[in-house]
Amino acid sequence: xxxxxxxSTAARSxxxxxxxxxxxxxxxxxxxxxxxxxxxxxxxxxxxxxxxAGIRGEYYQYLQMPQGLQQDFPDxxxxxxxxxxxxxxxxxxxxxxxxNTKDAFVQALKTPGLHxxxxxxxxxxxxxxxxxxxxQPSEDWEQGSASPTGLxxxxxxxxxxxxxxxxxxxxxxxxxxxxxEEPARDQLHPDTPSRLRRVTxxxxxxxxxxxxxxxxxxxxxxxxxxxxxxxxLWAGWENTISAPMDLGxxxxxCRCFCVFACSTFKHNWPILRKRKGWTRTDTDRFAYFCTSExxxxxxxxxxxxxxxxxxxNDFESWYPSLQWSRDRATSLIKTKLRYYEDSGAWRxx
Numbered sequence: 001x002x003x004x005x006x007x008s009t010a011a012r013s014x015x016x017x018x019x020x021x022x023x024x025x026x027x028x029x030x031x032x033x034x035x036x037x038x039x040x041x042x043x044x045x046x047x048x049x050x051x052x053a054g055i056r057g058e059y060y061q062y063l064q065m066p067q068g069l070q071q072d073f074p075d076x077x078x079x080x081x082x083x084x085x086x087x088x089x090x091x092x093x094x095x096x097x098x099x100n101t102k103d104a105f106v107q108a109l110k111t112p113g114l115h116x117x118x119x120x121x122x123x124x125x126x127x128x129x130x131x132x133x134x135x136q137p138s139e140d141w142e143q144g145s146a147s148p149t150g151l152x153x154x155x156x157x158x159x160x161x162x163x164x165x166x167x168x169x170x171x172x173x174x175x176x177x178x179x180x181e182e183p184a185r186d187q188l189h190p191d192t193p194s195r196l197r198r199v200t201x202x203x204x205x206x207x208x209x210x211x212x213x214x215x216x217x218x219x220x221x222x223x224x225x226x227x228x229x230x231x232x233l234w235a236g237w238e239n240t241i242s243a244p245m246d247l248g249x250x251x252x253x254c255r256c257f258c259v260f261a262c263s264t265f266k267h268n269w270p271i272l273r274k275r276k277g278w279t280r281t282d283t284d285r286f287a288y289f290c291t292s293e294x295x296x297x298x299x300x301x302x303x304x305x306x307x308x309x310x311x312x313n314d315f316e317s318w319y320p321s322l323q324w325s326r327d328r329a330t331s332l333i334k335t336k337l338r339y340y341e342d343s344g345a346w347r348x349x
Contacts, residue, residue: 030095031114034119035108035117035130038120038121038131062297065303069303073307102152111254115256115318117299119299124161125235126155126235155189158188158192158232159233162228173213174212175201196232198221199229199231201220238275258348262292266291283318286322290349304332305325
């Protein structure tokens with residue numbers, strides 16, 4: 001929990017350097033936990049850098065946390081997966097820690113006073129997903145192969161997923177069997193077409209149905225046609241097949257929760273704010289999302305904005321600095337995309 005020391009001083013120096021200054025420990029400490037999801041780990045970024053030259057290689061170096069931040073904050077103190085930056089203007093000491101397992105992510109969500117950031121895949125809205133990295137087929141893309149991997153569910157009860165995505169990632173799944181009536185609309189992700197159809201499960205996927213979906217049904221609910229046809233899967237946010245690794249079973253005590261993945265405002269804002277009822281107050285329960293397709297660039301831009309808020313705000317509500325950072329980070333994303341010759345138009349909201 002953020003501490004509030006009142007007096008005394010301490011020396012601090014840049015890692016590996018011989019410079020030092022005096023840090024007033026009366027500054028407020030704000031702790032940030034960055035949870036890197038599957039395929040968004042530092043190890044994955046490093047593997048891409050090793051195979052990528054030029055400006056694209058620079059881009060993936062920038063995404064590695066916390067090391068990438070040192071481009072803009074040379075005085076940041078970095079030790080492994082932890083970093084510290086002091087804003088003299090804000091009179092705030094920011095402490096950043098990177099984790100990459102589902103267990104560590106959930107523990108951060110349950111810790112009072114933390115600023116928790118998830119950076120990874122949205123999984124069509126099913127929720128944050130964790131694994132050792134890379135893009136190899138495995139169970140980690142859905143239910144997980146062990147406790148620290150797979151989904152932490154925070155989605156609509158039923159979500160459509162393309163058949164090719166299930167095949168490409170090679171995970172087991174829980175499809176929605178077709179009954180006499182279609183699923184209720186309030187159970188479905190808002191992107192689900194109004195016209196559903198009954199489909200027969202392809203032969204190559206029948207063995208991948210999870211135990212909760214057996215015995216197999218004759219037909220399942222889906223939509224679309226051909227290779228890009230989609231199958232409705234049971235997803236959810238409470239009482240899910242992943243419980244207690246879901247939003248409903250997690251007592252969120254963190255002060256701020258950023259869900260930085262593709263289209264999380266559409267996917268997860270209604271679940272967190274409306275169905276879970278995690279409502280913002282003047283001093284707590286802040287949350288931020290992405291509006292469309294995004295990648296790891298949201299994190300360094302968000303942290304850069306957070307560290308450069310231009311007013312003193314120690315021991316005050318985080319809300320003004322977070323709102324300012326939201327707008328500043330969106331501007332930085334656009335600037336960085338142009339610099340790295342990349343495309344994208346998402347913003348943080």
